[in-house]
Amino acid sequence: MRRINFLSLLIILLILLMFNNSIFAKKKVEEQKELAISWINNNNSFLIEISNKIWKYAETALREYKSSQLLIEVLEKAGFKVEKGVAGMPTAFVATYGKGEPVIGILAEYDALPGLSQKVSTKKEPLVPGAPGHGCGHNLFGTASLGAVLAVKFVMEKYNLPGTIKLFGCPAEETVVGKTFMAREGIFDNLSAAIAWHPSTTTKVNTGSSLAMNNFKVFFYGHTAHAASDPWNGRSALDAVELMNIGVNFLREHIRPTARIHYVILNGGKAPNVVPDFAEVWYYVRDVNRKNVEEIYKRVLNIIKGASLMTDTKYKIEFITAVHSVLPNITGSKVMQKNLEKIGAPKFTPLEIDFAKGIQESCNKETKGLNQKIEPFKVTIDQRGGSTDVAEVSRITPTVQLNVACAPLGVPWHSWAVVASSGHTIGHKGMLIATKVMALTAIDFLNDNKLIEKMWKEFKEKTKGEKYKSPLPEGLKLALPKK
Ligand SMILES: [Zn+2]
Numbered sequence: 001m002r003r004i005n006f007l008s009l010l011i012i013l014l015i016l017l018m019f020n021n022s023i024f025a026k027k028k029v030e031e032q033k034e035l036a037i038s039w040i041n042n043n044n045s046f047l048i049e050i051s052n053k054i055w056k057y058a059e060t061a062l063r064e065y066k067s068s069q070l071l072i073e074v075l076e077k078a079g080f081k082v083e084k085g086v087a088g089m090p091t092a093f094v095a096t097y098g099k100g101e102p103v104i105g106i107l108a109e110y111d112a113l114p115g116l117s118q119k120v121s122t123k124k125e126p127l128v129p130g131a132p133g134h135g136c137g138h139n140l141f142g143t144a145s146l147g148a149v150l151a152v153k154f155v156m157e158k159y160n161l162p163g164t165i166k167l168f169g170c171p172a173e174e175t176v177v178g179k180t181f182m183a184r185e186g187i188f189d190n191l192s193a194a195i196a197w198h199p200s201t202t203t204k205v206n207t208g209s210s211l212a213m214n215n216f217k218v219f220f221y222g223h224t225a226h227a228a229s230d231p232w233n234g235r236s237a238l239d240a241v242e243l244m245n246i247g248v249n250f251l252r253e254h255i256r257p258t259a260r261i262h263y264v265i266l267n268g269g270k271a272p273n274v275v276p277d278f279a280e281v282w283y284y285v286r287d288v289n290r291k292n293v294e295e296i297y298k299r300v301l302n303i304i305k306g307a308s309l310m311t312d313t314k315y316k317i318e319f320i321t322a323v324h325s326v327l328p329n330i331t332g333s334k335v336m337q338k339n340l341e342k343i344g345a346p347k348f349t350p351l352e353i354d355f356a357k358g359i360q361e362s363c364n365k366e367t368k369g370l371n372q373k374i375e376p377f378k379v380t381i382d383q384r385g386g387s388t389d390v391a392e393v394s395r396i397t398p399t400v401q402l403n404v405a406c407a408p409l410g411v412p413w414h415s416w417a418v419v420a421s422s423g424h425t426i427g428h429k430g431m432l433i434a435t436k437v438m439a440l441t442a443i444d445f446l447n448d449n450k451l452i453e454k455m456w457k458e459f460k461e462k463t464k465g466e467k468y469k470s471p472l473p474e475g476l477k478l479a480l481p482k483k
Contacts, residue, residue, distance in 0.1 A: 029447050032159055033342075036151040036439040040432065047147045047435065048428045050074065054139035055423045058112040058132045061172035062481050064091040067110040067139075068169050071146055075167060078150055087185040088478050092178060093169035094187060097153045102192035102452050103164040104442045106149050107393060109173040110142035118419035122358025126416075133419035136174065137199030137406050140422055140431040144197060147435035152442045163446045166191070170389070176215060177321045179389035181478050183396060184470040191397040192452050193332060193445050196390050197434040199406035199418075199427065203345040204375035205337045206401040207328045211260065211286040212293045212471070213387040215320045218244065218304055222313040224277035234275030238268045240311040241279040247303035248283075255296055260286040286387060290324055290471055320479070322471035324391040327462055329398035330379055331455045332445075336400045337377045339440035345374045346405055346429040355424060356408035359417045365410040370426065372405070396468045398455035402437055406430030 040047075050070060057066040068091040072082050080095040116133030117126040127133070134140075149167040156165065168187070172178040182188065198206070220241055225234030248261060255261075263283045269276025285300060287293045301317075308315045348356070348370045357367040393399050406427040411417035421427050445452060 025447070028159070029443060032155045032161075032443050032447070033440045035158060036155050036443060037343075037436055039151040039154045040147055040435050040439065043147065043150070044432055047143050047432065050146065051139050051143035051428060051431060052423065054110055054142055055134050058117065058134055059110075060114050060132045061111045061175040061177065062089060062091060064110050064171050067091075067142065068093060068171065071108065071110065071142060071167075071169060074146060074150075078153060080149070080153070080167070086187055087182040089171055089178065089181065089480070091169070091171040092182060095149070095167040095169070096164060097149070098156055098162075098164040100162055100164060102446060102449065103166065103190060104152075104445050105166045105168055105188065105191045105194040105393075105397070106145045106438055106442065107168050107170055107179070107194060107196040107390065108142040108145035109138045109170050109178070111138055111172055111174050113174055113414055116414070116416055116419050118416040120420055120423040122355060122420070123362050124416045133416065134422045135414045135416070135418045137418055137422040137427060138173065140199050140406055140427050140434070141197065144431045144434040144438065147432075148195070148438035148442065151435065151439040152446070155443060156446070161446055165442060165446075173389055175321065176213065176323050176387055176389045177478070179392045180321050180323055180470070180472065183392035183468070184472055188393050188396045193329075193455055194393050194397050194399040195336075195438050195441055196393070196399065197402040197404060197438060199422065199430060200403035201405055201407050201409045201411065202371045202375055202403060203340070203373070203405045203430075203433070204403050205333045205340055205377060206403050207330060207333050207378065208326070208380045209288075209328060210326045210385065210391055211288060211387045212290045212323060212325045212391070213284055213286040214293055214297050214322045214471075215284050217266070217280060217282045217318040217320065219316045219318065220279045220308065220311070220313045221315065222275070222277045222311065225275045227273045227275050231275060235277075235312045236275050237279035237311075237313050238276045240307045240313045240315065241265055241268060241281045243310055244281065244304055244307035247306060248300060251296075251299060251303065256287060256292060258288045259292065259296055260284070261296070288325055293322075319473050319476055323387050323389050324395050324471055326388065326391040326401075327394040327399070327459075329394070329400055329455050329458055331451070331458045332398050332400040332441075334377070335444050335451065336402060336437065336441045339437045339444070340374055340402065342440065343433055343436045345372050346433050347372060348426065348429065352424075352426050352429075356421070356426060359408050359411055359420060363411050363415075363417055368409045370405060371409055395463065398459045400441065402434055404430040404434045404437075
């Protein structure tokens with residue numbers, strides 16, 4: 001009897017101790033999170049300054065020299081080891097702090113879009129006519145990711161936290177190139193988890209997917225001739241482009257409704273009285289998964305061959321890039337949701353709402369102002385919209401993504417309206433929320449190996465244990481722009 005009593009007492013004591021330990025551990029994580037938040041609050045003007053500099057640099061894909069240099073300088077000064085020019089891209093980098101597992105990666109983007117230069121104004125007014133602008137808010141994207149790793153490093157140092165935090169400097173998102181080529185080189189291998197965000201018009205943890213895509217150009221080569229005096233000696237490269245497009249447009253009836261095919265003719269000759277000996281067409285083929293895209297692509301290749309035979313022209317295909325669809329990690333997303341709820345959606349002032357309404361008026365949109373609430377968490381199979389190279393990372397390691405309102409509701413994305421908001425306090429507010437939510441999520445990941453295991457379990461179930469395979473054709477060389 002006494003022995004039983006002693007045993008039960010011991011068990012109760014052990015349970016109490018374990019319970020106490022878990023409360024203590026939770027409290028410690030909460031303290032770490034508060035420290036990260038206060039670091040971000042104390043450094044908000046520093047981060048806004050960086051964001052504004054990148055906004056002004058407005059460098060397009062693979063030309064982000066000043067933007068990447070600025071981020072690298074700050075990271076090196078903070079004690080990160082930075083590997084520069086990774087995967088053959090001068091503006092790609094990996095910054096690392098800490099040692100051992102878990103290894104948490106945060107993704108940064110910083111490329112602008114051509115022709116979108118815009119003042120911080122409610123009307124379309126270029127800052128430098130014809131110059132690029134941040135129409136996707138990547139100045140905010142890159143800066144929030146930078147702020148998040150700096151805050152996490154500060155916490156890791158103070159609490160002697162084991163593990164590694166990495167910032168991936170990913171150029172050329174707009175051409176869906178950066179992460180795809182980095183992924184092929186194994187840059188994202190050995191990560192425990194990855195975190196990303198994107199400016200938006202709403203605030204939510206993004207559990208949706210995206211479309212897989214092949215991006216390629218076709219060049220046709222014919223023979224020139226006078227279009228009136230000896231057209232029988234000509235072989236029109238433009239005819240080949242047109243016949244290819246007709247073939248593809250007929251193909252549309254026999255592909256899944258989820259597919260999207262779009263093209264532009266980049267060169268169709270210079271004058272009607274000259275049979276064009278050169279023509280160029282640029283294609284995107286998209287669908288919900290790689291398998292569908294590859295099936296359609298194969299059929300498009302036959303159409304190209306057919307067009308060339310019909311017109312007696314030669315052709316060359318320049319494959320540019322390709323991506324998977326995003327594989328969301330719901331286990332990790334739920335943790336991110338808790339952190340988003342803790343931080344809250346951005347709160348905007350009446351002046352900011354007026355600014356947003358001004359933009360909406362200029363865009364002929366309803367003057368609904370700004371979204372100030374968090375969207376309810378829901379698991380979707382939403383694959384609307386475009387393609388992103390975050391997909392490649394999400395197929396290598398469990399990846400979570402956040403959206404934060406940084407622009408007025410309903411305005412066209414990739415437009416002057418987003419450039420204006422990304423340089424305004426509206427964008428800055430959203431950016432600082434993203435900085436905090438990403439830092440807090442990284443702190444959760446660093447503190448909880450069981451959570452990482454659960455995220456990997458989901459990942460392995462979804463990928464069925466298949467190893468990542470680059471969607472790029474073997475041996476494809478990255479085309480760098482001329483300086
Ligand atoms: Zn973007």
